Amino acid sequence: MSAWFHLCKKEFRLGLPALLIALAAYGLILVLAVLFSWRSGHTADAIFIGSLICIFPHFFYLVFYMIISLQREKKKLHLWLANPMPGYQLILAKLINSIVAMTISLVIILSVCFMTFSMLKIPYDDIINWSNIIRLGFLTIVHIYLFAIDFAIWFIFFWIFYRVLVRRIGVLLSVIATIVLFGFIIYLLVKFESTGFYNILTHWGGMSVQSFFTGLALTHDEVRPAADFHVYLGSYLFEAVLCAILFYLSSWMLDRKVEV
DSSP states (O other): HOOOOOOOHHHHHHHHHHHHHHHHHHHHHHHHHHHHTTTTTTTHHHHHHHHHHHHHGGHHHHHHHHHHHHHGGGHHHHHTTSSSOOOHHHHHHHHHHHHHHHHHHHHHHHHHHHHHTTSSSSSGTTTTHHHHHHHHHHHHHHHHHHHHHHHHHHHHHHHHHHHHHHHHHHHHHHHHHHHHHHHHHHHHHHHTTTHHHHHHHHHSEEEEHHHHHHHTOOOOOGGSSOOOOEHHHHHHHHHHHHHHHHHHHHHHHHTTOOOO
């Protein structure tokens, strides 16, 4: 276990530039927001909106982190691939560190959002109260994490698949094969999701989005969704199982098929 924690520390150093780049980009957006809003006297508003916008790219933060980490490790990639630890531990170390870095970034941005929100010069109390904002924000952040982890696992799977092929058939054919596999899997999933069996598997535990917004006690009709739709707990479970399968296949390929 101590060897794995040592690996996690190394992974954090490798992925640190991804965190610094994200924070630098956020800092630049704040500077631009201040510069463009200084004369109008709506600096807090601009900072809040800029911070709010910066939350949503975190859907892809873990993939960005993985790309930076793997790129920095490129010169010593053979050492990582030849590590005696099981493949799942190698992948998990990168995944956990990417989540930690993403959390640091989100905490900083959300802190600025909360600080500037109380300074806004709009009658937000007439639209929604603090408890509802926290509730909606919590659900948003949870889904950012879920989607980010989902995207990261898909990325890891295809990256390892590419590494399996690259020493055997070369870079160009490996890229083509990876793209073809991606398209084929997406095609199968789209077809499967149109079947009745998929509905049986996933369409349970339904939650109405319209009722959720109604529960927020919004007073302006224009901020409610025009049409109701449902999300299903079964869909989340299906995606979790799919991610678990991809994680297992990635670990298996890393242990047995990737040449160093």
